[in-house]
Amino acid sequence: MAIRELLENRIIPYKMLYEAIEGTHGLVKGILPETGIPSLRIGLEYIKTVMKDFIDKSGEGLPIIGHHFSFPTEYLYCFDCVPVCIEATSYLLAALLPHGSEPFYDLITNWGHPFHTCSSQKGVLGMTLDDLFKFDAIITPTAPCDNTYASYPFFQYHKKIPLLAPDLPFLKEEKSYHYHGEQIRLSLEKLGEVIGQEPDYERLRKVLEIENNVTTLQLELFELKKAVPSPVENMFNAMAAAAAIYLSGREEKLNFYRDMLDIAKKRYKRGVHYGGEEKIRSIWPYMIIFFDLALCEWADRELGMSILFDIFNYNFADLVDTKSDDDTMFYGMAKKAMEAPMTKQSAEFYYPFIDDCVRLAKDYSADCFIFTSHIGCKQFGSVPQILREALRDEVGIPMLLIDVDVGDARFASEKIIREKIKLFAQTLL
Numbered sequence: 001m002a003i004r005e006l007l008e009n010r011i012i013p014y015k016m017l018y019e020a021i022e023g024t025h026g027l028v029k030g031i032l033p034e035t036g037i038p039s040l041r042i043g044l045e046y047i048k049t050v051m052k053d054f055i056d057k058s059g060e061g062l063p064i065i066g067h068h069f070s071f072p073t074e075y076l077y078c079f080d081c082v083p084v085c086i087e088a089t090s091y092l093l094a095a096l097l098p099h100g101s102e103p104f105y106d107l108i109t110n111w112g113h114p115f116h117t118c119s120s121q122k123g124v125l126g127m128t129l130d131d132l133f134k135f136d137a138i139i140t141p142t143a144p145c146d147n148t149y150a151s152y153p154f155f156q157y158h159k160k161i162p163l164l165a166p167d168l169p170f171l172k173e174e175k176s177y178h179y180h181g182e183q184i185r186l187s188l189e190k191l192g193e194v195i196g197q198e199p200d201y202e203r204l205r206k207v208l209e210i211e212n213n214v215t216t217l218q219l220e221l222f223e224l225k226k227a228v229p230s231p232v233e234n235m236f237n238a239m240a241a242a243a244a245i246y247l248s249g250r251e252e253k254l255n256f257y258r259d260m261l262d263i264a265k266k267r268y269k270r271g272v273h274y275g276g277e278e279k280i281r282s283i284w285p286y287m288i289i290f291f292d293l294a295l296c297e298w299a300d301r302e303l304g305m306s307i308l309f310d311i312f313n314y315n316f317a318d319l320v321d322t323k324s325d326d327d328t329m330f331y332g333m334a335k336k337a338m339e340a341p342m343t344k345q346s347a348e349f350y351y352p353f354i355d356d357c358v359r360l361a362k363d364y365s366a367d368c369f370i371f372t373s374h375i376g377c378k379q380f381g382s383v384p385q386i387l388r389e390a391l392r393d394e395v396g397i398p399m400l401l402i403d404v405d406v407g408d409a410r411f412a413s414e415k416i417i418r419e420k421i422k423l424f425a426q427t428l429l
């Protein structure tokens, strides 16, 4: 086997993803009308380009760095490396392949990993057990959940992969942002020693500036979602979640947001909803169903239900100050990381989450909430009833609760989930 192929084979699941993305993108282009699901068409186009770049860079021998989504991908661009987000990879495969990451969940479960842990991690744990990923190092903050603390040591102790774990505190205070900023810097320096590179903070600054520009566009798009009907299609949520990881810190992400904002503005001016009449405005305070992304389109077209937000899309982060000194930059990076979707909600007490949900419901004129209670996410299992009461008392809207594994169709199937949503929708009309 040629050296290049051997090197590329350190990220075999990315090759699988590339083929799945290419195939899906070809179908979208070949079958759907020009106006059909633009977020999917545009998002896949950009992700395909970036995925190809990752495979090429792996073939050139750049180090493969695994990371938790709580350590934002763009922070790794102070190195020449191929970043692999453990959680996003498990779920993008769940979204694009028949049976998704299920064979890998089974593999790691058979090895002895508890079945009820988070499928976002079990997928890549199984792939690594099977040597489909060959990581040079892995970095994860000590957050946001027990699954993270308990699952990542597998990489270090069983696979002997160097594991860096910057500490992430629970308190959201000035001293915490300073502390976590220092932890990020120290861990990047340590990571540099492991892979034999010096972190390039000037390059990092440029990448953060791209992300700042994305945030500005994102906030503009969120403002448009306040309109009734919402001018943003449901599939945008799924593609924005994928873009947050795979296009992180790159021009492609900026272009994705520019394209989507342009489309949303046109719909807004014409007062139209993507899927026909908007009858119900829903907010999903936790995750959408990754193994059934078509549900987004089904909700738009069959139910007239807008999904205004899911957890990966109500991100109102501050911009990172890139013009001052390094300390200020790391402070901003820490704040951004600690306020990031799911990290924020899972690494603090539930009061701010309830407050945010009530505020979102009011600001975005939501008719209902749909809470997907994910089996892996133990810390969130206690929240739904409190949230349901808060939404009822403060806003006067109902909440549907569905028990699922968002990345494993064998726990609650697509059919069962859609049936529950359909019945719930009927009670609202």
Ligand code: SF4
Residues within 6 Å of the ligand: 087, 118, 119, 120, 144, 145, 146, 147, 148, 342, 346, 374, 376, 377, 378
């Ligand atoms: S879904 Fe829950 S359990 Fe899984 S990584 Fe996120 S916070 Fe952790």
